[in-house]
Amino acid sequence: MGRNKFEKQLKEQLQKREIKPSKAAWDRISQQLEDSGKAKSIPFRWYGIAAGFIGILFVAVLYFTRDETTSIPETEITNSKMDAVPVTTNPEMNEVEKAKANPVVVESQVQEEKSIPNTSKGNANKRMEDALASSKAEETKMEKVVVRFNTSEALIETKIAEVVAQVEQLETENSTVTDAEIDSLLRGAQRQILKDKIFRSDKSVDAMALLADVENEIDRSFRDQIFDALKDGFLKIRTAVADRNQ
Amino acid sequence: MKIIPFYKTEKQLIKKSASGNRDAQRRLYEKYAPKMLGVCRRYIKDLHFAEDVMVSGFVKVFKNLKAFRHEGSFEGWIRQIMVRESISHLRKNQFVVYDETVMEQAHPQTPMDSFDWDTEHIQSLIDSLPDGYRAVFVLHAIEGYKHQEIAEMLDISESTSKSQLFKARRVLQEKLKQQNRIGYGTE
Known part of the structure; x- marks a missing residue:
């Protein structure tokens, strides 16, 4: 009982007890509340800045990619216009024909590539003729749109004749002609045609043909590259061995 | 001259404080701070540390004021926060509670009579x-x-x-x- 009375008295007196805090206490509370409020608002602000930045980036990317895509047709249009002018003024100039002749040859090549796996070796000549005939058909379609000129046609015709002769020669020599051989012959002929077109009759240079020629030189086959690398390696080893033996 | 209180009831004051009104928060603080410092002081011997604990307790009170449902007394709610804050301060300072055998049957023999201490x-x-x-x-x-x-x-x-x-x-x-x-x- 004594203990309970004692503790009850302690409790009463302590619960009544009040201590006045220092004046700085409220300022500290207020400061801490403001700091926590700022800490909350800062991430949102940063999110806003980040979102804005991403938005600007997105718009910039869109703008530039759009600019690129639109610029390509524009150049095509100007080319066609430039090409169209000589057609009307001077029928001797064959710029339009040349510009159009390139896709024809490429298309014929694609058709060749498609047809090669399906045919047997014995029918190589027939295939060649079919392929060339189909390329000719394409050419006739183009004729409806473009004015054709005898000079380039004659060039293509002579090349076709050359290729056919080469194939026949190969057939007589080896009795069989592989698809790869025909393919390489056609490609060679195509390159030759393009090369011949670089210099025009009026001694000017055809930009498109020149570009195609340069690209051909750049696009070396994988085999060539491997051979070159092997050659380099071999030469290095040879010099190293020679140096060591001295 | 009669002073008309701006906030008629404590509930209004709490509501305003919960919405972040600094003036209302100050009024609540002024009302309860002396009692709460007394509470903290019971656990913490040093008055300055006790005040630190009270300050962090009030910051918690104002941050969590929206969670107060007006179901119990507001003073009891603040007191509870202060007690817990004081305990966590003691625990941070690694006060030791020795886990020893129970001796609840052995009551103190000397009677503790009433006293007139301050x-x-x-x-x-x-x-x-x-x-x-x-x-x-x-x-x-x-x-x-x-x-x-x-x-x-x-x-x-x-x-x-x-x-x-x-x-x-x-x-x-x-x-x-x-x-x-x-x-x-x-x-």
């Missing part, structure tokens, strides 16, 4: 207790928490809480004996 004297008596004893004694004898609740708050077993209380009482009894002897001139 509050400062009582506080100094409680301050003389080791941290662990003092926390359990104040929580149980002054705040009225049960041993189970104390065990949860201090992360100790219930039996430890009981033994700590017993020891705190015994120390207080010894102190009282000494005070009485000095008071009656027996020493």
Whole structure:
């Protein structure tokens, strides 16, 4: 009982007890509340800045990619216009024909590539003729749109004749002609045609043909590259061995 | 001249404080700060540390004011936050609660009669207790928490809480004996 009375008295007196805090206490509370409020608002602000930045980036990317895509047709249009002018003024100039002749040859090549796996070796000549005939058909379609000129046609015709002769020669020599051989012959002929077109009759240079020629030189086959690398390696080893033996 | 209070009821004051109104928060603080500093001081001997704990307690009060549902008394809610804040301060400073055997049957033999000490004297008596004893004694004898609740708050077993209380009482009894002897001139 004594203990309970004692503790009850302690409790009463302590619960009544009040201590006045220092004046700085409220300022500290207020400061801490403001700091926590700022800490909350800062991430949102940063999110806003980040979102804005991403938005600007997105718009910039869109703008530039759009600019690129639109610029390509524009150049095509100007080319066609430039090409169209000589057609009307001077029928001797064959710029339009040349510009159009390139896709024809490429298309014929694609058709060749498609047809090669399906045919047997014995029918190589027939295939060649079919392929060339189909390329000719394409050419006739183009004729409806473009004015054709005898000079380039004659060039293509002579090349076709050359290729056919080469194939026949190969057939007589080896009795069989592989698809790869025909393919390489056609490609060679195509390159030759393009090369011949670089210099025009009026001694000017055809930009498109020149570009195609340069690209051909750049696009070396994988085999060539491997051979070159092997050659380099071999030469290095040879010099190293020679140096060591001295 | 009659002063008309801006906020008619405490509920309005709490509502305004919860919405971040600094003036309302200050009024609430001024009303409860002295009592709450008294609460913190019971657990923490140093007044400056006690005030630090009270400050962080009030920051928590204002941050979590929206969670107050007006179901119990507001003062009780703040007091609870202050007690928990004081305990966490003690725990941060690694106060030790020795897990010893229970001696709840052994009641103090010396009767603790009524006294006429002032509050400062009582506080100094409680301050003389080791941290662990003092926390359990104040929580149980002054705040009225049960041993189970104390065990949860201090992360100790219930039996430890009981033994700590017993020891705190015994120390207080010894102190009282000494005070009485000095008071009656027996020493």
